[in-house]
Amino acid sequence: xxxxxxxxxxxxxxxxxxxxxxxxxxxxxxxxxxxxxxxxxxxxxxxxxxxxxxxxxxxxxxxxxxxxxxxxxxxxxxxxxxxxxxxxxxxxxxxxxxxxxxxxxxxxxxxxxxxxxxxxxxxxxxxxxxxxxxxxxxxxxxxxxxxxxxxxxxxxxxxxxxxxxxxxxxxxxxxxxxxxxxxxxxxxxxxxxxxxxxxxxxxxxxxxxxxxxxxxxxxxxxxxxxxxxxxxxxxxxxxxxxxxxxxxxxxxxxxxxxxxxxxxxxxxxxxxxxxxx
Numbered sequence: 001x002x003x004x005x006x007x008x009x010x011x012x013x014x015x016x017x018x019x020x021x022x023x024x025x026x027x028x029x030x031x032x033x034x035x036x037x038x039x040x041x042x043x044x045x046x047x048x049x050x051x052x053x054x055x056x057x058x059x060x061x062x063x064x065x066x067x068x069x070x071x072x073x074x075x076x077x078x079x080x081x082x083x084x085x086x087x088x089x090x091x092x093x094x095x096x097x098x099x100x101x102x103x104x105x106x107x108x109x110x111x112x113x114x115x116x117x118x119x120x121x122x123x124x125x126x127x128x129x130x131x132x133x134x135x136x137x138x139x140x141x142x143x144x145x146x147x148x149x150x151x152x153x154x155x156x157x158x159x160x161x162x163x164x165x166x167x168x169x170x171x172x173x174x175x176x177x178x179x180x181x182x183x184x185x186x187x188x189x190x191x192x193x194x195x196x197x198x199x200x201x202x203x204x205x206x207x208x209x210x211x212x213x214x215x216x217x218x219x220x221x222x223x224x225x226x227x228x229x230x231x232x233x234x235x236x237x238x239x240x241x242x243x244x245x246x247x248x249x250x251x252x253x254x255x256x257x258x259x260x261x262x263x264x265x266x267x268x269x270x271x272x273x274x275x276x277x
Contacts, residue, residue, distance in 0.1 A: 059142055067217050068229070068239035069146055074138060075234040080202060083259075086128055087202075092118035092169045095176075114178035117248075120167045124261070135198055136162065139263045143196040143238045150195055150265055163194065163262040170211055170256040176248040179216065182241040182262065186270070193269035194241035200259040201231040208254030213237060216245040 062072035075083065095117050124132035140158050144150050151159040170176075183194035199213065212228045219225040224245075229237055239246075241262060248256075266272035 059138065061142070062235065063229070064146075065217060065227075067244050068215060068237055069142060070229060070231070071138060071142055071236040071238065073232075073234040074236040075134070075200065077234070079134075080234055083131060083202065084257075086131070087120075087167055087257075090120040090122065090167055092120040092167060095119040095168070115176045116174045117168055117170045117176060119169070121164045122167065124165045125162065132162070132165075135165075135200070135259075135261045136263075138198055138236055138238065139196055139261075143198070143263065146238070147196070147240050149240060149268075150263060158263065159265075160195070161193070161264045161266065163191075163264055166260040168258050168260065170208075170248065170251045172251055172253050172255075175211075175250040177250065179245050179247050181243070181245055183269075185242050185268075188270050190269070190271050192242075193264040193266045193272060194262045195265050195268060196263040197239055197241045197244075198259075198261040198263075199231075199237045200261070201233055201235050201237075202257040202259065203255065204233045205231075208251050208256045210250050210252035211254075211256040212249045214247050214249055215239075 059074060060072045061069055063070040095115055122128070124135065136158070139150075139160075140156075144152070144158060153159050168176075182197050183192045185192075213231055215227050215229055216224040217227050228249075231237060
């Protein structure tokens with residue numbers, strides 16, 4: 001059957017495809033025999049002081065919205081430099097959406113033009129435990145406090161899994177212009193276990209132009225409107241993975257770098273409930 005442009009065709013669900021400028025720090029990171037990256041003692045002490053504060057003092061909420069919150073300076077400048085030093089070991093490659101085909105990146109971009117950036121995936125818990133610990137604390141003390149989507153154990157620990165962390169790099173004219181969610185309540189893919197998303201801004205706002213984090217949120221009339229979320233280096237935007245439609249606008253100049261971290265609950269996903277075909 002021929003489908004004409006005027007025909008009403010349901011939009012495909014768009015989601016991230018999972019893996020199947022700051023001054024560079026001169027401080028060497030410590031890599032142990034298992035490949036884990038350790039922080040310099042001064043940074044360890046600084047983070048420990050933060051963790052010893054009461055939960056409501058550990059993180060400052062810069063902006064609160066029913067669909068997202070922004071944590072201000074969740075990572076200070078010194079820790080951001082340590083993260084950048086760790087990420088030097090990564091080699092990001094061209095990203096693609098899950099439902100895309102194509103034998104080459106050029107063919108894919110010509111066909112879809114929905115996402116153009118480079119990504120690398122890594123296990124924060126294995127490769128960079130101090131980073132994982134900080135991100136997991138934001139999930140527990142901010143994300144699950146705002147939206148209690150994850151079960152909590154008798155000792156206050158979250159009963160969830162963490163997906164691999166995504167390192168994303170956007171250069172000039174690159175983007176993630178496709179409106180998408182990170183998961184879907186009625187989805188049948190492993191990624192639909194995602195419950196909470198954290199996006200960590202690594203780049204100073206002066207390091208690039210464009211590249212805004214845009215979100216679709218309900219307006220006064222109930223209709224969706226676009227909100228541009230202001231993110232500075234070290235800020236983290238937190239939101240329910242199955243709720244917020246978002247995108248990254250075109251970077252006009254410079255380089256924009258970020259991390260994306262997901263907390264997952266397999267019980268919330270039909271794929272892991274054995275309902276996938």
